Every structure is written in structure tokens, then in C-alpha cells.
Amino acid sequence: MELSKERAEFLARDFSRGFIAYCGFAADEVKRGYFRSSLRLRPEHRQQDGFVHAGVMAAMADHTAGYAGFTLIDEEHQILTIEFKINFLRPAQGDSLCCQSRVIREGRQLLVAESEVFATGEHEEKETARALVTLMAVPGAKLSAGDQVLGLRE
Amino acid sequence: MELSKERAEFLARDFSRGFIAYCGFAADEVKRGYFRSSLRLRPEHRQQDGFVHAGVMAAMADHTAGYAGFTLIDEEHQILTIEFKINFLRPAQGDSLCCQSRVIREGRQLLVAESEVFATGEHEEKETARALVTLMAVPGAKLSAGDQVLGLRE
Amino acid sequence: MELSKERAEFLARDFSRGFIAYCGFAADEVKRGYFRSSLRLRPEHRQQDGFVHAGVMAAMADHTAGYAGFTLIDEEHQILTIEFKINFLRPAQGDSLCCQSRVIREGRQLLVAESEVFATGEHEEKETARALVTLMAVPGAKLSAGDQVLGLRE
Amino acid sequence: MELSKERAEFLARDFSRGFIAYCGFAADEVKRGYFRSSLRLRPEHRQQDGFVHAGVMAAMADHTAGYAGFTLIDEEHQILTIEFKINFLRPAQGDSLCCQSRVIREGRQLLVAESEVFATGEHEEKETARALVTLMAVPGAKLSAGDQVLGLRE
Numbered sequence: 001m002e003l004s005k006e007r008a009e010f011l012a013r014d015f016s017r018g019f020i021a022y023c024g025f026a027a028d029e030v031k032r033g034y035f036r037s038s039l040r041l042r043p044e045h046r047q048q049d050g051f052v053h054a055g056v057m058a059a060m061a062d063h064t065a066g067y068a069g070f071t072l073i074d075e076e077h078q079i080l081t082i083e084f085k086i087n088f089l090r091p092a093q094g095d096s097l098c099c100q101s102r103v104i105r106e107g108r109q110l111l112v113a114e115s116e117v118f119a120t121g122e123h124e125e126k127e128t129a130r131a132l133v134t135l136m137a138v139p140g141a142k143l144s145a146g147d148q149v150l151g152l153r154e
Numbered sequence: 155m156e157l158s159k160e161r162a163e164f165l166a167r168d169f170s171r172g173f174i175a176y177c178g179f180a181a182d183e184v185k186r187g188y189f190r191s192s193l194r195l196r197p198e199h200r201q202q203d204g205f206v207h208a209g210v211m212a213a214m215a216d217h218t219a220g221y222a223g224f225t226l227i228d229e230e231h232q233i234l235t236i237e238f239k240i241n242f243l244r245p246a247q248g249d250s251l252c253c254q255s256r257v258i259r260e261g262r263q264l265l266v267a268e269s270e271v272f273a274t275g276e277h278e279e280k281e282t283a284r285a286l287v288t289l290m291a292v293p294g295a296k297l298s299a300g301d302q303v304l305g306l307r308e
Numbered sequence: 309m310e311l312s313k314e315r316a317e318f319l320a321r322d323f324s325r326g327f328i329a330y331c332g333f334a335a336d337e338v339k340r341g342y343f344r345s346s347l348r349l350r351p352e353h354r355q356q357d358g359f360v361h362a363g364v365m366a367a368m369a370d371h372t373a374g375y376a377g378f379t380l381i382d383e384e385h386q387i388l389t390i391e392f393k394i395n396f397l398r399p400a401q402g403d404s405l406c407c408q409s410r411v412i413r414e415g416r417q418l419l420v421a422e423s424e425v426f427a428t429g430e431h432e433e434k435e436t437a438r439a440l441v442t443l444m445a446v447p448g449a450k451l452s453a454g455d456q457v458l459g460l461r462e
Numbered sequence: 463m464e465l466s467k468e469r470a471e472f473l474a475r476d477f478s479r480g481f482i483a484y485c486g487f488a489a490d491e492v493k494r495g496y497f498r499s500s501l502r503l504r505p506e507h508r509q510q511d512g513f514v515h516a517g518v519m520a521a522m523a524d525h526t527a528g529y530a531g532f533t534l535i536d537e538e539h540q541i542l543t544i545e546f547k548i549n550f551l552r553p554a555q556g557d558s559l560c561c562q563s564r565v566i567r568e569g570r571q572l573l574v575a576e577s578e579v580f581a582t583g584e585h586e587e588k589e590t591a592r593a594l595v596t597l598m599a600v601p602g603a604k605l606s607a608g609d610q611v612l613g614l615r616e
Binding site (some may be wrong): 329363 | 509517540542
């Protein structure tokens with residue numbers, strides 16, 4: 001399945017809503033199986049030591065991976081994160097963060113993406129986090145069903 | 155080492171700074187090797203489908219685990235997150251989130267904590283995420299050294 | 309769905325095949341949503357420093373979690389591991405290992421289990437590893453389809 | 463620090479001991495920050511469905527990552543696995559497995575490596591698993607101290 005220009009533009013706009021808009025993450029590039037986002041760093045992204053909070057990088061790695069997944073599914077489906085794991089490679093400083101996510105397993109239902117987060121300062125860019133993210137494509141109609149999503153038995 | 159009343163109160167106040175204050179997370183209970191936090195849910199915590207964004211739960215699981223770690227180290231040290239993994243057990247809805255973190259490996263340098271995130275609605279509380287978090291205690295003086303933190307060779 | 313005595317006995321026998329039999333893992337207890345296994349330690353379970361190899365504990369945590377999952381699905385389905393994460397809490401020594409796995413998310417398709425591995429010596433038992441395991445229930449008939457399993461697109 | 467020919471040869475020999483020799487894993491290539499290993503598949507590497515057991519790939523991903531770490535530390539230190547996470551991308555079949563591990567964070571104490579496991583059949587090679595592995599370099603002298611390793615408080 002190709003990624004149409006319209007779909008790519010829709011996903012770039014759709015990327016920044018709710019928590020993601022509140023944090024300031026923005027879409028930068030959309031390709032089939034690939035998504036790149038960025039964040040201009042503000043004081044509210046820091047933790048107690050002045051570095052970027054791990055939670056900021058985790059949210060970015062997760063959400064960008066999810067949208068890399070969206071480039072591979074049709075408009076009837078939504079992407080949910082099943083789980084992810086993230087390694088923080090060095091404390092993140094600088095002016096902005098950038099995240100690249102690539103789908104490394106393309107399934108109809110289950111997708112796996114890898115995200116790399118980079119911090120950019122005046123003179124350099126360094127990788128600050130690497131994540132593996134497991135995603136699931138769910139029919140959009142199912143999402144209104146709340147706990148029924150993903151076939152939970154309760 | 156005991157956890158003094160003063161230290162516990164300091165950690166409860168210190169918990170909500172920078173990104174954590176911006177998101178609205180608050181400390182609820184502090185014990186030796188244990189930390190509990192909560193979040194009153196607002197529209198900016200949601201993702202595109204109306205559920206709480208995975209990044210919110212990840213930030214909460216990570217930060218609460220870190221402060222569970224702080225209850226076991228002295229004031230000369232800081233806690234950094236090395237990595238974490240989080241499973242999302244069901245979509246999170248309701249009025250508020252609560253997170254409990256317990257240290258399951260207490261080391262001088264390396265600590266491991268487990269976090270459980272619960273969503274609370276009108277009539278019920280359900281576990282929505284479970285995380286394993288690897289933490290490192292670092293001498294506070296080292297943190298100003300930026301990339302030298304954690305002994306990175308570059 | 310109840311777990312019948314016959315099904316529990318079948319799963320206990322079925323547990324030790326192929327790689328698992330080769331390593332020497334055995335089933336100890338089977339309950340609905342729960343599985344316990346053990347391993348009598350031999351020299352071939354060690355790594356270069358004399359401790360139990362991390363791979364032994366990982367295989368045990370994964371396989372025992374999978375069988376905890378089997379107690380919750382019908383006989384037409386098989387369990388596959390989607391991914392897992394394991395923290396090694398201390399070097400493992402002693403005479404034997406024991407692993408307890410509990411399903412913490414019961415879904416029709418997706419299950420999540422937590423595994424705890426303990427090393428037992430003359431006088432004590434200590435937790436040596438903790439894992440979170442994501443499992444998928446797949447119709448048995450699909451498994452012969454190889455790469456088609458899990459809906460891989462290629 | 464360079465990787466001497468003698469050290470590389472030593473690590474290639476040292477790779478296959480204990481559990482790793484028992485499973486049949488062998489070193490194929492050793493470079494600074496990189497290690498490649500392989501496994502000729504035998505019936506005892508399978509699980510109940512005929513595919514390679516997840517535990518085999520996990521042990522391979524972990525151990526090969528550890529030896530990629532060994533190429534970056536001096537002979538006075540040993541490598542221990544702190545934790546790892548592995549995603550299984552497709553069921554593994556074929557004649558042999560190959561694993562490539564690269565260190566993506568080089569620290570004096572903490573190292574992070576990424577492992578890719580491939581299954582090779584008659585006509586093709588496919589990635590079957592991807593792992594992120596957190597490693598710690600520990601002074602060899604400390605390893606005899608058992609539980610004191612890694613500064614565990616007990």
C-alpha cells in the first residue's frame with residue numbers, strides 16, 4: 001500500500017493533539033514506515049537536574065513510533081501502543097529534540113517500531129534515547145468500546 | 155538507613171517540578187522504598203482517541219519509580235533513569251490516575267523499581283499500566299558534568 | 309473458563325519439550341492464570357563467571373509465562389511470545405531455580421504475564437530476575453502457515 | 463582503546479563456554495564494539511510448534527551483546543547483563559541463526575547494545591528478533607563476592 005500525499009499531510013496534522021500538543025511536539029517528516037518529529041525545548045520539559053525529563057523522551061519515542069505505524073495502515077484503523085522499552089543513553093540538553101521512528105515489523109495487526117531520540121545544541125546532535133515500541137492496529141469502530149478494546153476479558 | 159520525616163516531606167515537595175509540575179503529577183505517599191503519586195485528569199492528558207496518552211502513564215511510572223529510589227539513597231546522590239519498559243494493560247479513562255512504585259532491587263548504585271498505574275473512575279479502579287524501571291544513584295556533584303555523567307566515553 | 313484437571317495435567321507434561329526439555333526445566337504447579345516451574349542447576353547452566361547464565365533465566369521466565377497464558381485459552385489456540393523484558397536483580401547461584409508466572413492482563417488475543425525467578429541454595433531463596441512478557445493467543449491452525457503467523461505482510 | 467588481535471581471538475574462544483557451549487552458539491566475527499555469532503539449528507532448539515524457541519534467541523541476543531561489550535573494556539573487568547528487552551519479529555525457522563550486536567552507548571561502567579537475530583534458510587535470511595541490552599562492566603575481582611556484586615545492600 002502506498003502512502004498518499006493527502007494521508008501523509010493528514011497524519012502530520014493529526015500528530016499534534018491532546019497531550020502531544022500540550023507538550024509541544026510537532027511532525028517534521030512523514031514517509032511510508034517512517035516518521036520524524038521535533039520539540040523546541042522549554043523550561044517545562046526539564047527535570048530536577050536541568051536535563052530533559054525522561055518522560056518527555058518516552059512520550060516522543062512512543063508517539064512518533066505510533067505515527068510511523070499509522071503510515072502503514074488504512075484509515076479504518078487506529079494504532080494503540082501495547083508496550084515499549086526505552087534506554088536513556090545520555091542526559092539530554094540543548095535547544096531541541098528530534099525523534100526518528102522506523103517500523104521494523106510490519107504486520108496487519110502487530111507492528112514493531114524503533115525510535116531514536118536526538119538532542120540538538122549549538123554545534124552538535126547526539127542520540128539521547130533508543131526505544132523499541134510494540135503497536136497494535138485496531139479497527140477504529142472498536143475504540144469507542146473502551147475496555148472491550150484489545151479483547152480484554154473482564 | 156531510615157527515611158526521616160523531613161526527608162520524606164522534602165521528597166514529596168521535590169517530586170513536582172519542571173515537566174512533572176507542568177503535567178500536574180502530585181506526590182501522595184512516601185515510605186522507605188515506596189512512592190505513590192496521582193494525577194487529576196484534564197483534556198490535555200488525552201490522545202487522539204480520548205484515552206489517557208501512553209506518554210502520560212510512562213512519565214508517571216518513570217518519575218514515581220525514581221522517587222521510590224530517592225527514599226533509599228542519601229542526600230548527596232541523585233537518581234537517574236537508565237531505562238524502563240512499560241506495558242499498557244487497558245485504555246485508561248476516568249477522573250484520575252494513581253501510581254504506586256516499589257523498589258524491588260536495592261543497590262548502592264543500581265536500583266530496580268516496579269510501577270503500577272491505576273485509573274480511577276466513579277465506581278472503580280483498574281490497573282492500566284505496569285512498568286519495570288532501572289535507576290542509577292549518581293553523586294549530585296557529578297550531574298553538573300553533563301555528558302560525563304555515567305562515565306560516557308566520547 | 310475453568311481450568312480442568314485434565315488440561316492442567318496436559319500443560320504440565322507439555323511444558324517440557326524441545327529446548328525446554330534440553331535445558332531441564334520442569335513444571336511444578338499449574339493453576340488458572342498461574343504457572344510455576346523449576347530447574348535443578350547443572351554446570352551447563354553457568355556462564356563464564358560461575359553464575360547461572362542470564363539466558364537460562366530468560367528462557368525460564370519466558371516459557372513459564374507462556375504456560376501461565378495457556379491456562380487461560382482453549383485447546384484450539386497456541387501461545388506465542390511477542391516480546392519480553394527481564395531485569396537481573398542479582399547473580400544467581402545455588403542448587404536450583406524456581407519461576408512463578410502470573411497473568412496480569414487476560415485478553416482474548418493479547419495477554420501479559422509477570423515472571424519472578426528465584427535461586428534456592430542450602431538455607432535461602434532469593435529473587436534473581438523479574439520479567440514482563442507479552443503473549444499472543446494464535447489459532448493453532450495458523451501456526452503451520454509460518455511467516456503468515458501474526459499477519460506479517462511481506 | 464584499540465582491540466588487539468590477541469584480545470579479539472581470546473574473546474572469540476571465550477564466547478562459547480557453559481550454557482553457551484551447551485546450546486551450540488559460536489563466535490563468528492569480533493570487532494571493536496561489535497560481535498557476531500551463529501548457531502546451527504538442531505531439534506533441541508525448537509519449541510512445541512517446531513519454531514526456534516524464544517529462549518534460544520534471547521540467550522543469543524544477550525550473550526552476543528555482552529561480548530560486544532567485552533571488546534570495549536580492559537581485561538581486568540567482566541561484563542554482566544543488567545536487563546534486556548527482546549521483540550520477536552517473526553517465527554524463526556531454517557538451518558541456522560546469526561546474531562549481530564553493536565554497542566550503541568559506550569560507558570566506563572554502563573554499556574547499551576543492540577542485537578539483531580536472523581534466521582537463515584536455503585534461499586533467504588530474515589530478521590527474527592531485535593533486542594536492547596543494558597550491560598555493566600564490573601571489576602573481575604568483585605565477581606567472587608557474589609551478592610556484593612553491583613553493590614547490593616542486604
